[in-house]
Amino acid sequence: MSKPTDLVQGTLDLLILKVIALEPMHGWAISQRISQMSNDVLQVGQGSLYPALHKLEQQGWIDAEWRDTENNRRAKYYALTREGRRAMKQEAAQWERLSTAISLIVSRA
């Protein structure tokens, strides 16, 4: 899987937070969901995913927990924390502002 085109680290954080806001999931599922939700435009490789996940965990925005899944597998599930939820809202607003600003410039003739 190729790296997401021109995705800044902060944006990947936002995507992750958004995805697990709906329900806690493990790393692979997160990457699949991002891919799905973006109609396969954004492909997040584990090279970027796991560093991002662990950083978010260190920051205290997500919590990690080992759970048993189907097929008797163990996987590490990540869930949003209260600070994470707050941070996500802030990041989302930020992203909104940024992208609007860029569109304004880019869409001018």
Added chain:
Amino acid sequence: MRALKTVRLRLRSLFGGHRVERELDDELRDHLEREIERHLAAGLSRAQARTTALSAFGNVALVREQVRDTWRVRWIEDLARDLVFAARSMRRAPLHSLVAVASLAAAIGANTATFSVVNTLMLRDLPVASPEQLVELAPETPVGLGNFSYPMYERVRDQNTTFTHLIAVSSPVFPAEDGTDQPPVGRYASGNFFDALGLTPVLGRLLIPSDDRPSTNGSTVAVISWGLWQRKFGGDSAAIGKALEIRGPFGTVSVPFTIVGVLPRAFQGLTVGRSDDFYVPLTSEHRVNPKGLLGSPGAGWIKVVGRLKEKVSRGAAESDVNLAYQRFIDEFAGLARPEEVQRLRARPIVVSSARAGLSGPRREFERPVLLLMGAVALVLVVGCANVVNLLLARGLTRRAEIGVRLAIGSSRGRFVRQLLAESAVLGLLGGAVGLAFAVCGTPGIATLMANEDPAIAYDVAPDRTVLAFTFLLSLGSALAAGLIPALRLSRGNVPSLREDVAARGGGRALTLWTRGLIASQVALSVLLLAGAFLLVTTLRNFRTGDFGFEREGVVEMWLSPGRGGYTGERRATYFREVLQLVRSMSGVRSAAVSLGMPVWSTGVTSSFGVEGRPKDPDEEVFVNEVSEGYFATTGTRLLRGRDFGPDDRPGSTPVAIVNDALVQHYFGAENPIGRRVDVGIRGVLEIVGVVETTKHESLREADSPIVYGHALQGGNLGSSLHLAVKTAGNAAAIGRSLQQEIQRIAPVPVGSPSMLGAQIDRTLVKERLVARVLGASALLAVLLAAAGLYGVLAYSVTRRTNEIGVRIALGATRAAILRPVLAEATKLVALGVVIGVPAALALTRALATLLYDVTPTDASVLGAVIASLFLVALAAAVVPAWRASHVDPLVALRYE
């Protein structure tokens, strides 16, 4: 709650170690498996699914690294790993590491030792409240800082506006009689002394202002030091209430003082190196010495220290104090001679920091000690140069390893960090060993500085400042030394990974650095050696020079009939009895009594005029009082006329002997014998003899006129005189038996015998200090440079064993092999000398004030330095050269 969880998480990442790593592995493996499944579900075969998944997965190791990076504890792990690796590679080259550590240990030890002295003398704060607010007030005289008189202190204390407290303490210490030879010594202190310093007693109370009122002549109370409390009273609280007897200077008055308190252990007085045993109120001096110093406006016997008010600068305080001082001079101008008043006005009060104590000891040793800090810093440079060379040489053998690591992708910065970690380990080890050396050696320096005065003891034990200094110096110098090799070696231009090829190919460039370093070491050694030789020559000149007297075999001891209660004529009789006894004893060549001895205890100055000429009130000469036999005892030649004799009694014509300098100055070519001179309070004396000029105050002084009065002829005999004895044989033993014999004839205190030679050496304490430490530094530098040279030559021979083998096989003689090795050594030393000699000529000027009769440009000194260095170089080169010439060609050629 969240914060706690985060902290726990971080700690887990740090200390979790394997478990955390394994969890990450599990996580990644799980991800991979799910990917494979996805591909399987999409219809790929198992093999294809796996390949696709794996190729997309990328570099697992890299991912792991990146995740670890986020754990943000990487740098600690890296450091730990670097240190372990450093220790391992040190163990792989034990000799190299040993020499590096030893070089650093020696150099850092020398630096720590010298710094301990600097710390004790100049940096350590007094153990009092807010020492940074304390300043010393003193009049600035041409010969240093002077003292206050009591009226002066009173005026300044009452009229200043810039100090919260002004305290005073007597400058000389004086003894409390306890019948022993080493009685406790203490000072007079003002009533606010302890309050101003913020000291609290460990027992009883300290002096308070009401103890120190002039109207009551002060209370007879005393405060003792912790040390005296332990020594004399065993730490018993019953010490309170006991008495200390303080006797007046002429032995006539003895006043008991009651002990009321004990000082804390840490406080030993305001003077570094001296420990005051007790303090009594300043105004009580009047009881002990009624005609004494307290009331005299001109007697300078008090040191004044003040605590500045907040936000007042030293400059402001100085102006304020000088105002009061000038007013004081105006007030007392009528009582003093105009020239004295003028002298006082010309010496304004200066205010200097007293946070580290009074400035006396500091001023005495400041310049020599700072000079020595410079010298040992140079030794450190020499030591570091060795370390650099060693690291460069080691790096050469590790080129293969380095090449591989750089090729795999280790970043240059990472690599430099690891090499620096190695240097740091070397440095810290060297520093620890150096500290141990310093702890052993510094007391020796302190003892030298104490100058055989039992009252002086400098505490040079390492405190926090010294430890911090050692740590920073070790780390700093090691990192500095390691930087150059690290940068060079990590350059990464690796022509070949094969060690032998790399060694031969990469040799030349490094050799330039190495040669430069050796040459610098030699140059610095030249500098230090030159300084050391100059000092040693100076000391020799002092010992062998002609100063107008002979120092060998002269024993001295104080005779104090005044302290034994004798007065007037009884004292003269006592002295005569003693002289008679001493002259009759075996081993005694001649004996005499005198007020002053050469260069040592010095006598008085007095006004002087030649009879028949107008008297100049400013004219002053030095006056010593001696008995007959003095000049024979001290080995001073009689040039004209006669010595004092049995006919010169009290009642006959008062006579004097003068020295040649006086004759030159006042009589020129005229014959002075028979002329009369007016000498201050001694009155008119007739000159009966002329002796050669001697030094009387210091060995370095210019010749000056001296009048020798007759010690036993005049009326007003002093309380004590020296007994000087010229001995034949074991002077020390004779001195001791003399002391015993003399003590038998009268109950008069007799001081311990000491040798004139030793006393004179004591005036040379600075020169001896610098000679010893500079000598040790020079020796150290030379040894380090020699070790460096040896190492470099030995290594060079080892590397070229192959080539040497070939040459021998082709028929080269041993001499032909020896020559290049020796030539290399000679070239390096020559280069170092060429750089070092001009540096020595320029820099040893700093020693000028310490030298005597020898200049930095002295050819014999420089010659000796150069010769020594070449000898040392030869010694260092001998073994490698010999090994080179004895290479077995068969073995060498096989050593590929």
